[in-house]
Amino acid sequence: MTGIPLTEDLSSGAAVTVVGIDAAGRPAYPGLAEALATAGLVVGAARHLAAVPVPPGCPTVTLGPLTPALDRLRAAVAADEHAVVLASGDPGFFGIVRRLRAAGLPLRVLPAVSSVAAAFARAGLPWDGAAVVTAHGRDPRPALNACRALPAVAVLTAPGAGAAELGAGLVGWSRRLVVAEHLGTADERVTWTTPEDAAGRPWADPHVLLSLAPTAGEPDAGAGVGPMRADNQPAAAPAGGWALPESAYAHRDSMITKAEVRALAVARLRPRLGRLVWDVGAGSGSVGIECALLGAAVIAVERDPAAPVRANAARHGVDVRLVTGHAPEALRGLPDPDAVFVGGGGTDVLAAVAARRPDRVVVTLAALDRVAPAVHLLRAAGYAVEGSQLAAARLADLPGGSLRLAATNPVVVLTGERR
Ligand SMILES: C[S@@+](CC[C@H](N)C(=O)[O-])C[C@H]1O[C@@H](n2cnc3c(N)ncnc32)[C@H](O)[C@@H]1O
Numbered sequence: 001m002t003g004i005p006l007t008e009d010l011s012s013g014a015a016v017t018v019v020g021i022d023a024a025g026r027p028a029y030p031g032l033a034e035a036l037a038t039a040g041l042v043v044g045a046a047r048h049l050a051a052v053p054v055p056p057g058c059p060t061v062t063l064g065p066l067t068p069a070l071d072r073l074r075a076a077v078a079a080d081e082h083a084v085v086l087a088s089g090d091p092g093f094f095g096i097v098r099r100l101r102a103a104g105l106p107l108r109v110l111p112a113v114s115s116v117a118a119a120f121a122r123a124g125l126p127w128d129g130a131a132v133v134t135a136h137g138r139d140p141r142p143a144l145n146a147c148r149a150l151p152a153v154a155v156l157t158a159p160g161a162g163a164a165e166l167g168a169g170l171v172g173w174s175r176r177l178v179v180a181e182h183l184g185t186a187d188e189r190v191t192w193t194t195p196e197d198a199a200g201r202p203w204a205d206p207h208v209l210l211s212l213a214p215t216a217g218e219p220d221a222g223a224g225v226g227p228m229r230a231d232n233q234p235a236a237a238p239a240g241g242w243a244l245p246e247s248a249y250a251h252r253d254s255m256i257t258k259a260e261v262r263a264l265a266v267a268r269l270r271p272r273l274g275r276l277v278w279d280v281g282a283g284s285g286s287v288g289i290e291c292a293l294l295g296a297a298v299i300a301v302e303r304d305p306a307a308p309v310r311a312n313a314a315r316h317g318v319d320v321r322l323v324t325g326h327a328p329e330a331l332r333g334l335p336d337p338d339a340v341f342v343g344g345g346g347t348d349v350l351a352a353v354a355a356r357r358p359d360r361v362v363v364t365l366a367a368l369d370r371v372a373p374a375v376h377l378l379r380a381a382g383y384a385v386e387g388s389q390l391a392a393a394r395l396a397d398l399p400g401g402s403l404r405l406a407a408t409n410p411v412v413v414l415t416g417e418r419r
Contacts, residue, residue, distance in 0.1 A: 016073055016105050018085045018097060020112030021048050024121065025184035029110045035084050041076045043069045044086030051185075052086060066096075070103045077105060088206070089114035094134050094156050116154045119180035119208040122190045130154055135161035144169040147211035155209040163209045167198025170211065178210035179203055238293035240316075242266060244286075250308040250315075251284035254409075257343055260392040261364060261411050262287055268362045268415045269339040271296035278337040280327050280353065281344020285309035285320060288341070292318035299323055299337070301330050328352030347373055354381035354416070361416040371412050383416030 017035040032052060036042065042054050043061045054060060061069045069085075076083040087096045090111040100107055120127035130152040135143040140161035147153045147170055155166060163179040170177070173195065181189045181204045189204070198209075243263035246256050257265060271277050271291035279288030282300035289312055292298045298320045300309045305324050313320040323330050327349045339360040340353045347370075353361055354377065361378060365371055371387070378385045391410035398404050 015108050016077065016083045016085055016100065017108045017110060018087060018091045018100065019052075019110045020089050020091050020095075020114075021051055021086055021184070022112035023089045023115040023118035023183040024113035025118075025188065026113070029112055031110045035082075035110070038082045039084040040079075040081035041072060041083040042086065043073065043083065045088075048086035048088070066099060070099075070105075073100070073105055074103070089116075089118070094132070094136070113184075115156070115180070115183050115206070115208045118183045119154060119178065119190075119210055122180055122183070122188075123178045123192075123210060125152075125210075125212070127152070127154070132156070135166070140165060140169075147175065148173050151213035153211045155211065157205070157207055157209055159205050162205065162207060163193075163198045163203045164201065165199075166209055166211070167193070167195045170195035171199060174214060176212045176214075178212070179207055180210070181205075181207040183208070238290075240293075242290040242293055244290070246286075248316075249284045249286045249289070249312045251286070252308075255283040255307070257283070257287050257364060258392065258408055258411070260408070261390050261413060262290060264388075264390065264413055265341055265362050265364060266290045266294070268413070269296075269341055269360060271298075271339070275338040276335060278331070278334065278340045278353070278358075279320075280331070280340060280342050280349060282309050282322075283307060283343060285312045285322075287343060288320050289313055289316050289318055291339075291341075292316075292320050296338075297321075299334055301325065301327050301334075303327075303330075331356070346370075347377060350374055350377055351381075354378060354383065357418065359418050361414075363414040363416075365412045365414065366409060368412070371414070374414055378414070378416040381416075382419050384419050385414055385416045387412055387414040389413075 019029055019032050019035055036055060039058055041059050045063045049060055049062060061072050063069055073083050085096060091097045092109055092111060093114050097109060116132050131146055131150050132154045133143040133146045134156040136156050136158040143155050144166055167177060175195055177193050177195060177198050179191045179193060243259050245259050249256055265287055269277055269291055271294040273295035275296045277288060277291040277296045277298050279298060279300045282288055282302040285300045288298040288300045293316060300320050301323045302309055303326045309320060309322045327345045331352050336356055337358045340358045342350055342353060342363045361383060363374055365374060375385050389410050389412050392408045393405035394408060396404050396406040
């Protein structure tokens with residue numbers, strides 16, 4: 001939960017109007033003049049206060065530090081006075097709206113064009129799908145590593161964590177950089193450069209850095225590496241990893257796919273943002289939950305109403321839709337999946353799954369007599385099938401400090417890939 005209410009009535013009482021100053025350089029938001037005319041307080045950075053016609057005599061607070069400004073804004077709201085906060089671009093996008101909301105202030109937001117949109121526009125580039133990261137007020141290494149990993153990244157910079165520092169960190173990577181300084185002002189400058197060049201020059205704040213890799217169909221910009229994937233979607237690797245130990249899930253008896261088997265099953269399902277995975281015979285829900293951690297939408301189907309799928313999903317902070325019922329009947333009416341994990345159920349379940357034509361089907365089987373029928377069924381349904389038996393032996397302690405191997409039950413993992 002974000003704590004953001006679903007609806008908010010600002011029709012009565014004072015609100016703080018947050019107005020974006022346009023990085024595209026157009027005239028200010030049309031509502032700005034009206035907001036300023038009734039303002040009893042205007043808050044903003046010195047450059048923003050200087051850029052708008054603050055009514056004579058209206059008190060102002062210059063940012064810098066936010067705490068004194070928040071105190072003044074709270075006092076204004078309590079006194080039923082209208083306050084205006086000036087901010088850059090879209091104040092809801094990597095901007096001051098987050099802090100003002102966290103302070104509990106009632107807000108109206110009048111957004112302008114974000115510096116990121118303006119920078120891509122100045123470069124004449126599309127930016128849907130570009131990753132936007134910030135090096136503002138934090139360790140810049142995650143932003144730098146995003147630039148190293150992805151073909152199109154915009155970085156909101158901060159003094160000391162800008163084009164020079166990030167450029168230095170990108171030396172050795174084949175990247176073109178665009179540095180967009182003072183967008184929307186008379187001092188605007190947009191420079192196409194290389195990591196080496198960017199590292200050796202001073203850049204004016206504020207600026208946005210675009211980091212662009214040669215992608216398929218484009219000429220290589222320099223270092224002789226091949227084109228990168230055009231798909232800019234970062235692999236949504238969960239911060240806590242996946243193929244987690246069984247102790248990371250509430251489960252009963254052996255009703256959980258073991259970590260070693262889960263690692264292969266999840267890899268074969270190829271979960272990612274934009275895909276739907278069914279976890280049929282979900283048990284603890286661990287396979288579906290790990291698919292959800294990797295960005296997929298997931299439906300878990302489980303006949304036991306006491307199975308802890310919901311509790312496990314909540315523990316890992318993912319949204320898994322639970323359908324309680326018997327497969328194959330329970331599968332009827334569900335939206336078509338991209339991939340299905342069948343951890344429980346018989347041949348009838350597998351047949352119903354194959355009939356929905358997912359791109360991939362992954363089946364785990366402990367009973368050997370079920371392997372051949374499952375392979376034949378999937379092949380007959382038009383799937384290329386491969387399989388392997390996994391038998392992990394885990395390290396375990398022996399008295400006296402020795403170690404032994406403790407066998408886990410062998411499992412056959414089948415993967416059907418639609419031909
Ligand atoms: C806290 S973020 C605010 C982003 C803002 N909400 C937006 O939509 O543009 C501050 C960073 O935005 C970028 N920025 C804001 N205004 C800019 C401008 N006029 N020209 C270039 N970069 C700007 C800089 O990277 C700056 O360090």
